[in-house]
Amino acid sequence: MNTPSPGRANLNPLGWINPSLLKQLMLPVVSLWVACALLATSAAYLLAGRSTNTSFDRLLADDAQALSAQLRWNDGVASFAASKETADSLVFDSLSLSHYSVHTATGRTLMGDMHLEIPEIEARTDPQAIFFDHTGRRSHTPLRVVAQRFQPSPGDEAVWVVVAESKEKRRQVKDEIATAIFLPALIVGFFIIPLFYYSIRRALSPTRQLSALVVAHGDDNLSPLPVEQVPQELRELVAHTNSLLQRLQASVSEQRRFIADAAHQLQTPMAGIRLLVGDMRRIQKSDPTQPMDAEVLAQLDEVATRGARMVKQLLAFARVAEDSAAEPEVFEAVEAMLEPAARWRSLALTAGKSLELENHTDPKREFMLHGSPVLLGEVISNLLDNAIRYGGPQIKLRLHHHDSTLIVHVQDDGPPLDEHARSHLMLPFWRGDHGQPEGSGLGLSIAQRIVERLGGRFALVERAGLGACFEITLPCEVRERPAVQARNTEHG
Structure with missing residues (x-):
């Protein structure tokens, strides 16, 4: 060439x-x-x-x-x-x-x-x-x-x-x-x-002035452009540009906060790994013939597993925007949520809990979404994982619809959440006082971002007698199913 x-x-x-x-x-x-x-x-x-x-x-x-x-x-x-x-x-x-x-x-x-x-x-x-x-x-x-x-x-x-x-x-x-x-x-x-x-x-002089203002902004200046002296024909463009700058500033601030929080969260498992490795090296140096301490190895494995889980959650949290920006596909939402839910039933039984699946959607209709079915499955997996780890013994995944809106509830019968937990539950890296250190505090944030990018709403709702109940509403495109394949309502 x-x-x-x-x-x-x-x-x-x-x-x-x-x-x-x-x-x-x-x-x-x-x-x-x-x-x-x-x-x-x-x-x-x-x-x-x-x-x-x-x-x-x-x-x-x-x-x-x-x-x-x-x-x-x-x-x-x-x-x-x-x-x-x-x-x-x-x-x-x-x-x-x-x-x-x-x-x-x-x-x-x-x-x-x-x-x-x-x-x-x-x-x-x-x-x-x-x-x-x-x-x-x-x-x-x-x-x-x-x-x-x-x-x-x-x-x-x-x-x-x-x-x-x-x-x-x-x-x-x-x-x-x-x-x-x-x-x-x-x-x-x-x-x-x-x-x-x-x-x-x-x-055209206002357009040259506007161009000079945009050029003068630079990479670190994301303040809105003035609209007072802008001609009427350009005000919509400037308003849209200001909206983009505002979203970009919010995104940059979120990324910086995410990086700072991620670095802070990774310090704990990294410090634990260094401390345990240091103990093992001192023991090995004082007596090379002494075998490895099983308790120290178990603690090291626990800390490494927690660190690996946090890294995985961090990557999933950062990947939501990238995967959502990719070319979307049209998929059936009910099937995308029931498929990963079935896999979590055995994990719930292993943890001594029951997982009940209820599908009350019309079997003659298809509820189509534009996006990634893998990411929507990740939402259900995160919610069921949280319910199995921190919720009560009875867990339920319930699907129904109102016209073309698909409504999903993931709930458990654990102790009710207090007001402080409800107000902080969706924040990245926030973890409640449940005494289990392996969580990263990112699962619910990941679920919320995915649902919102699909055009839906993700919220924590209050239900009497329930510990936590998460509600997902997704506006769908409803189609008649060509060959009726009834989805039977499952009860675990």
């Missing part, structure tokens, strides 16, 4: 597709303005061209009408009454030289420019004015031509009045109009685009 050279810059070939927010806002605004300016200028230019052509065509038609007013017919023969100077003045144009021709349909010229030869109109007989473009055969100049046929009566000689002018003046007028339209738009653009830029940049 090829590795990049250390001295070569790490260029991002896709960096150009991730412009700044300012550029992302400026690009559509400027593009829209440019498109509108070009569209407006083009439309104005086209409309100006049409208006210019229409106006000049009317002037040409007026010139043709002025020339036709000088026509006379005597006995059907056409003649032109005015002189050439008068005819030239009638079609005079200061912008460009006009050409005209007055001739009969048979080709006899009455007046005008003898060099104007336009055969396209000779076959026409309608009296309406005809406009068309033509290129002069001698000058090769583009011309705009109007031609109109005059014949007062069928017996009179037909006369064509033709007036032509160069199209150059039309182009000049259109260019002047386009310049008059485009230049102001261009000048306005020099003011509008910078105004867009500074307006958007000013509007």
Whole structure:
């Protein structure tokens, strides 16, 4: 595999597709303005061209009408009454030289420019004015031509009045109009685009300030961001960020407290192991032939077992968040809780206690959860373990449901808990005055965290005549069981 050279810059070939927010806002605004300016200028230019052509065509038609007013017919023969100077003045144009021709349909010229030869109109007989473009055969100049046929009566000689002018003046007028339209738009653009830029940049200044505040926070500063000066559009983002910071601060504080408590709790078994090992080394050093003291070995095994159990509980407590963050699976909650409970029945009998399992859920329904069935089984195991170690002789695991909510009770008939024990029972590393040192005080905390991550509620409830009763409520997705497999209610 090829590795990049250390001295070569790490260029991002896709960096150009991730412009700044300012550029992302400026690009559509400027593009829209440019498109509108070009569209407006083009439309104005086209409309100006049409208006210019229409106006000049009317002037040409007026010139043709002025020339036709000088026509006379005597006995059907056409003649032109005015002189050439008068005819030239009638079609005079200061912008460009006009050409005209007055001739009969048979080709006899009455007046005008003898060099104007336009055969396209000779076959026409309608009296309406005809406009068309033509290129002069001698000058090769583009011309705009109007031609109109005059014949007062069928017996009179037909006369064509033709007036032509160069199209150059039309182009000049259109260019002047386009310049008059485009230049102001261009000048306005020099003011509008910078105004867009500074307006958007000013509007984005709160986001830059917010980014600076986030960067300035660092790893140890998890205080909430100020929302007073934040625009309305960003307040929801800042509020959500503050909520995340608050949860992160609580999580960091919990982790630090957990590490400190874990280190404190591990000191006791570690100190006991060191003390017992030290005693064994002193005895062995004073008399190498003396066998190991069985009582010391038993104490060492007890302390090591307690330490190993505490390490296991610590790992389970820390693993809850990691396992819950993994990809959840859909599982049947009742089966996930009954499966580990059945294994604890033999352990209860070994301890001289009875474990009764009652399943009152509808056997035709499945109660589905999204999460880890292993972790939910760990909850039941922790509760049953506590009940067997510290509870009364009669232990009961009871399952029932209310609509789609699954309700679980783990209870025993031991002595009732006092108010101090009830208020501290869920705290990590808290252990009651039961005289058994092997507990770590983490089992109930682990169970509570798992249930809450499954979207449920874990609580200690008071029941008359019971020592401890833990209630788990889990909102489930209820499905009809495809093939009915009734779960029989078990009584131990």
